Amino acid sequence: MLSRLFAPKVKVSAHCDLPCGVYDPAQARIEAESVKAIQEKMAANDDLHFQIRATVIKEQRAELAKHHLDVLWSDYFKPPHFESYPELHTLVNEAVKALSAAKASTDPATGQKALDYIAQIDKIFWETKKA
Amino acid sequence: MLSRLFAPKVKVSAHCDLPCGVYDPAQARIEAESVKAIQEKMAANDDLHFQIRATVIKEQRAELAKHHLDVLWSDYFKPPHFESYPELHTLVNEAVKALSAAKASTDPATGQKALDYIAQIDKIFWETKKA
Amino acid sequence: MLSRLFAPKVKVSAHCDLPCGVYDPAQARIEAESVKAIQEKMAANDDLHFQIRATVIKEQRAELAKHHLDVLWSDYFKPPHFESYPELHTLVNEAVKALSAAKASTDPATGQKALDYIAQIDKIFWETKKA
Amino acid sequence: MLSRLFAPKVKVSAHCDLPCGVYDPAQARIEAESVKAIQEKMAANDDLHFQIRATVIKEQRAELAKHHLDVLWSDYFKPPHFESYPELHTLVNEAVKALSAAKASTDPATGQKALDYIAQIDKIFWETKKA
Amino acid sequence: MLSRLFAPKVKVSAHCDLPCGVYDPAQARIEAESVKAIQEKMAANDDLHFQIRATVIKEQRAELAKHHLDVLWSDYFKPPHFESYPELHTLVNEAVKALSAAKASTDPATGQKALDYIAQIDKIFWETKKA
Amino acid sequence: MLSRLFAPKVKVSAHCDLPCGVYDPAQARIEAESVKAIQEKMAANDDLHFQIRATVIKEQRAELAKHHLDVLWSDYFKPPHFESYPELHTLVNEAVKALSAAKASTDPATGQKALDYIAQIDKIFWETKKA
Numbered sequence: 001m002l003s004r005l006f007a008p009k010v011k012v013s014a015h016c017d018l019p020c021g022v023y024d025p026a027q028a029r030i031e032a033e034s035v036k037a038i039q040e041k042m043a044a045n046d047d048l049h050f051q052i053r054a055t056v057i058k059e060q061r062a063e064l065a066k067h068h069l070d071v072l073w074s075d076y077f078k079p080p081h082f083e084s085y086p087e088l089h090t091l092v093n094e095a096v097k098a099l100s101a102a103k104a105s106t107d108p109a110t111g112q113k114a115l116d117y118i119a120q121i122d123k124i125f126w127e128t129k130k131a
Numbered sequence: 132m133l134s135r136l137f138a139p140k141v142k143v144s145a146h147c148d149l150p151c152g153v154y155d156p157a158q159a160r161i162e163a164e165s166v167k168a169i170q171e172k173m174a175a176n177d178d179l180h181f182q183i184r185a186t187v188i189k190e191q192r193a194e195l196a197k198h199h200l201d202v203l204w205s206d207y208f209k210p211p212h213f214e215s216y217p218e219l220h221t222l223v224n225e226a227v228k229a230l231s232a233a234k235a236s237t238d239p240a241t242g243q244k245a246l247d248y249i250a251q252i253d254k255i256f257w258e259t260k261k262a
Numbered sequence: 263m264l265s266r267l268f269a270p271k272v273k274v275s276a277h278c279d280l281p282c283g284v285y286d287p288a289q290a291r292i293e294a295e296s297v298k299a300i301q302e303k304m305a306a307n308d309d310l311h312f313q314i315r316a317t318v319i320k321e322q323r324a325e326l327a328k329h330h331l332d333v334l335w336s337d338y339f340k341p342p343h344f345e346s347y348p349e350l351h352t353l354v355n356e357a358v359k360a361l362s363a364a365k366a367s368t369d370p371a372t373g374q375k376a377l378d379y380i381a382q383i384d385k386i387f388w389e390t391k392k393a
Numbered sequence: 394m395l396s397r398l399f400a401p402k403v404k405v406s407a408h409c410d411l412p413c414g415v416y417d418p419a420q421a422r423i424e425a426e427s428v429k430a431i432q433e434k435m436a437a438n439d440d441l442h443f444q445i446r447a448t449v450i451k452e453q454r455a456e457l458a459k460h461h462l463d464v465l466w467s468d469y470f471k472p473p474h475f476e477s478y479p480e481l482h483t484l485v486n487e488a489v490k491a492l493s494a495a496k497a498s499t500d501p502a503t504g505q506k507a508l509d510y511i512a513q514i515d516k517i518f519w520e521t522k523k524a
Numbered sequence: 525m526l527s528r529l530f531a532p533k534v535k536v537s538a539h540c541d542l543p544c545g546v547y548d549p550a551q552a553r554i555e556a557e558s559v560k561a562i563q564e565k566m567a568a569n570d571d572l573h574f575q576i577r578a579t580v581i582k583e584q585r586a587e588l589a590k591h592h593l594d595v596l597w598s599d600y601f602k603p604p605h606f607e608s609y610p611e612l613h614t615l616v617n618e619a620v621k622a623l624s625a626a627k628a629s630t631d632p633a634t635g636q637k638a639l640d641y642i643a644q645i646d647k648i649f650w651e652t653k654k655a
Numbered sequence: 656m657l658s659r660l661f662a663p664k665v666k667v668s669a670h671c672d673l674p675c676g677v678y679d680p681a682q683a684r685i686e687a688e689s690v691k692a693i694q695e696k697m698a699a700n701d702d703l704h705f706q707i708r709a710t711v712i713k714e715q716r717a718e719l720a721k722h723h724l725d726v727l728w729s730d731y732f733k734p735p736h737f738e739s740y741p742e743l744h745t746l747v748n749e750a751v752k753a754l755s756a757a758k759a760s761t762d763p764a765t766g767q768k769a770l771d772y773i774a775q776i777d778k779i780f781w782e783t784k785k786a
Contacts, residue, residue: 220351482613
């Protein structure tokens with residue numbers, strides 16, 4: 001853990017690949033919250049057309065959350081971050097896989113699992129911003 | 132101002148039109164921050180290809196910020212909100228027009244102007260969430 | 263009503279935010295016509311996969327119609343228009359909300375309601391073009 | 394020409410592939426008008442950032458016009474139409490190639506050439522609708 | 525058939541309309557394979573949410589395959605190709621119509637029919653590349 | 656290296672997250688080839704509008720290549736693959752970063768560097784498919 005306190009300064013690039021320097025895991029969190037909220041509403045309304053709409057929109061929101069995490073992994077986090085946080089590759093990979101699982105499920109627990117992974121990534125993100 | 136404290140409870144719908152109930156003006160703010168950051172970087176780097184890339188990406192980020200504001204205006208805010216905040220239509224309209232202006236400018240002041248409008252919308256948003 | 267005849271000349275900007283000067287509410291109308299036509303076909307064919315496809319495509323067409331109306335509201339209509347037509351903000355807001363309602367319904371009456379709003383916007387649009 | 398008057402009735406499908414039955418070449422025309430209008434504005438404003446923005450937006454509008462023509466060619470026009478109008482394949486192919494040429498040019502004549510092709514397609518379209 | 529051996533050299537343009545010169549029917553094939561694979565999985569799993577997700581994703585993959593074929597037809601193939609291969613217009617048109625049919629069906633035979641058309645286009649494509 | 660020969664059988668999921676089981680690194684390769692081809696053409700044509708168009712299109716193709724690699728990383732490769740190929744996380748991360756670098760450069764060497772990474776991923780991919 002100590003190594004993270006002395007993590008080398010890292011030139012940050014941005015979510016738009018210019019880079020503009022603006023990143024925020026909140027983008028992934030907001031979309032994943034929408035996935036879980038949709039799963040909760042699906043449990044309370046079994047009308048066919050509502051279930052179809054909810055599934056369509058859950059696919060879109062989960063895909064957006066995956067995209068925001070992909071951008072953090074490919075554009076924000078740099079080799080020094082991966083050295084300071086050896087678990088980071090696997091953590092982000094499990095987070096995007098949890099979102100795929102939430103696409104395929106109506107169980108809000110799957111949405112929550114994705115949110116839990118995103119919270120861990122968020123914690124590392126802000127540690128690296130302060131480093 | 133008093134009327135806002137007694138604004139009628141409003142059934143909230145979500146940024147995904149299901150509705151899932153999840154809204155957050157942070158989505159517009161993050162993209163508008165990217166617009167302003169790009170404008171600042173354009174002032175510091177006059178390489179042609181950097182200027183082209185920056186202009187392309189600034190168009191995308193500003194368009195995303197406009198979309199997030201459109202969603203708040205069409206899906207989150209309801210008639211009771213517009214009654215409690217008579218300035219709300221004009222405020223959101225000026226905010227999306229400020230983002231159009233920021234698309235057409237390299238001056239970070241235009242990016243900041245859009246952020247200022249978004250901050251006002253954000254304030255109203257959270258007041259209505261607590262109402 | 264008289265004020266509209268003497269509405270000040272307004273510099274028009276375009277649906278592409280350059281601006282190129284080309285706007286046409288027909289874009290919103292064509293997509294909303296598709297929404298209503300899909301609702302009518304859904305009443306005549308209860309095959310599950312047809313209902314799923316119809317719901318998916320209705321979401322897309324209604325979202326496109328909302329986008330075209332958002333562009334008119336944010337890019338074409340200017341402050342002088344909103345002064346000449348004080349009902350314009352609310353009219354466009356009700357139109358995009360009617361399209362959200364048509365997303366959530368298989369009843370062609372909801373599609374027609376959105377088309378009726380678009381027709382009112384279309385009338386104002388061409389009045390301002392002639393002003 | 395006579396054969397077209399007695400063209401067999403053709404089951405029409407729609408621009409959304411459901412099919413919903415709603416097609417209109419106006420969608421391609423509006424976007425191609427925007428391409429030509431942008432080319433005209435590019436001749437009147439040689440500011441670098443305006444030229445970059447105009448080129449970016451012209452690419453988008455021309456691509457949308459190509460898409461609308463592709464949809465008419467693949468989803469609306471049927472074999473009986475191609476028999477009644479043997480020139481139709483080549484006409485649509487030349488129209489989309491004219492839009493590619495307009496992407497690569499700032500000369501409004503290229504935009505007009507695409508509009509001329511679209512007008513020919515529009516004429517055939519409405520003839521088949523009346524057939 | 526002989527005429528194809530002496531087909532005139534054709535200036536090739538690219539799938540990105542610059543043109544960059546890079547085309548490959550494999551892009552259409554991979555997406556059409558996905559359509560057929562989804563149809564096969566739909567036959568083996570009648571869970572409602574799986575059927576909804578499968579239908580949603582099949583629409584997307586089939587639409588991408590149609591797009592890749594449209595690009596070959598509008599950007600890669602040139603008038604000399606259409607002269608050397610008089611059946612080419614109709615072949616590509618039937619291929620995109622077969623993909624529309626596969627959108628509307630859960631029968632893998634419809635996915636295979638689209639793949640068969642794409643294989644014929646692929647054969648002509650590589651012949652023209654060697655010409 | 657021996658461990659890869661005895662890599663455990665892995666349930667493969669697809670590029671469309673259903674999963675449909677269809678993956679192919681060729682999708683990333685074709686787009687990265689387009690990036691390099693555009694860089695080569697940019698060296699041969701210094702017309703401003705060509706340079707703008709080329710930069711715009713290079714951004715799109717590179718972003719598509721990044722997306723295809725993200726999908727392989729998040730949806731195709733599973734934990735057992737990452738155990739058999741400990742370098743895989745870093746390899747894919749370097750590949751998407753190489754594509755970001757190619758976005759920001761007109762030097763075809765940067766396009767080639769991305770293609771070299773994709774070739775390594777392609778090799779591992781087909782090994783896992785045979786495992």
